[in-house]
Amino acid sequence: MDRDERFGMADRIISIGFWVNAVLMTMKLLAGHFGNSEAVFADGMESACDFVAIISTMIALKIGRKPLDEKHPFGHGKAESISAILVSLVIFSAGGGILFRAVQTIMNGSYLEPHLIAILAAVSTVIIKEALFHYTRSVAKRLESPAVDAIAKDHRKDALTSIATLIGVGGAYLGISVMDPLAAVLTAFFIFYIAWETFHNAAHDLMDGQAPEELICEIAAEVDKIPAVERVHEVRCRRSGQYLIMTLKLEMDPNMTVKDSHEATVLVKKRLFEKFTNVGDVTIHVNPHEPEGEHKDLIRL
Template identity: 60%
Template sequence: MQRGERFNRADRVIKIGFWINAWLMVLKLAAGHFGRSEAVFADGVESACDFVGIVLTLVALKMGRKPFDADHPYGHGKVESLAAVFVAVIICATGLWILYGAAHTILDARYQDPRLIAVIAAALTIVIKEALYRYSVQVGGALGSPALLAIAKDHRKDALTSIATLVGVGGAFFGVGIMDPIAAGLTSFFILHIGFQGFRISAHELMDGQPATEEVAEIAALAAATEGVDRVHEIRARRSGQFLIVDLKLDMDPEMTVKRSHDIATRVKERIFERFSNVGDVMIHINPSDEPHEDLNRL
């Protein structure tokens, strides 16, 4: 997949989510206010918070696609993980806000009688948000984009929120008023969990944590199977936005000319690029295979 096509697909997912979220935000705020449901209105405020996350992601995708330069020799992809951290913080803050509001309502025992429009808004949100989640996670997984996967988690969080909201507003609609704030309070714990998970993954990427072991093992196996490579001495990888940056140490025949070893290293890199569209760069170090050697580093 070409670089431009990758970013175009990411843009499409974000823009679709942006406009649907806009419509749902207005719907839930109106339905919560005029339908007299604290849970649905809080759901609408939570959707408003989503806008901040989506805008941050749009900015991150635009910045992240900039090619490498003298100040950023590894590209600008890390900004996606940084945006994902901000989205996670927003999700956690929203969960705390909903939990506080629900607790306050229960302690004050000031329950409202919701109208049917609030029930319909909650049910409609579940269907739409789950569809957006599946679409976003499919594209985000294919592109290996942390920003898109963070947005996907946010869509799933909204769907879970609306399930609890529907139960609460439905129960209150049929006369059990306390169910509305209880549902909002329980939902806040789901929101906090999703926000924490998103923060943990994004922080791991910002700290150059090792990506999925299976993919790294596949890259190593492909390099080891290349003619002229005796074995893969070491492989490390880190994520930069939608791309992986791979460091390879290869053992080769010590009698090999510099040109021959260079050609083999180039072939290894070409094979990795052909097989893995999400690999942005491969840096290769060559070691002689006939003698033990100790890696020098200060990490």
């Protein structure tokens, strides 16, 4: 798919999440307040933090879709990873706030008796958020977008925390009052885990971390199909937003002309662009094939 189609799809899925979050946030805050449930109200506050995350992602996608320029020869895709870092910090902050309030309630022993409306709000959130997670995750996988994937994980986090909320508010509704703040504590730890996972993945991309080994092997196998390529010496692959930036070191017949080796690299690029729709750029370094010895490149890193 072309650039406009990719970013248009990302915009649509994020807009859907934005408006669904708006409705759920309002519902949970009202149900938690009037339904006497600290867990449901905390869930609503967490949804409020999601607005910051989604707005951050919208801005990142707008920046990330800009084409390369003189100052950014590899494009602006890293804006998505920066956005994912910000999302992780917002999620972590939400977890900290929920944990603090729940611990205070348990220590003070000031338990509330929740109403049925709080339970209904939790049930609705679980169903809606889980469905939204699967839809958003499918789009994130298709686009291979870290920003959209962060939003998908945020939806899954909401679904998981709402299950804990439902258990807590349900137990409190049946008379075990401490279960409501305990559910809020459990919710906080779910949030911390997802915040760390989102932060870790985004930081890996910002540090130009290598792509997964399975992908590297798949790239090497595809390049190896080109007749002129004697050996795939090295594959480096890093992520910039929705795109992959590759650097290949290939060994070819030392008697080939410069023109022939250039034509071979063009074939390699074409094959990679056809096979992997999210490849943004490919740089190829050609070495002479040395059957009796390992070719060693000069490198300072």
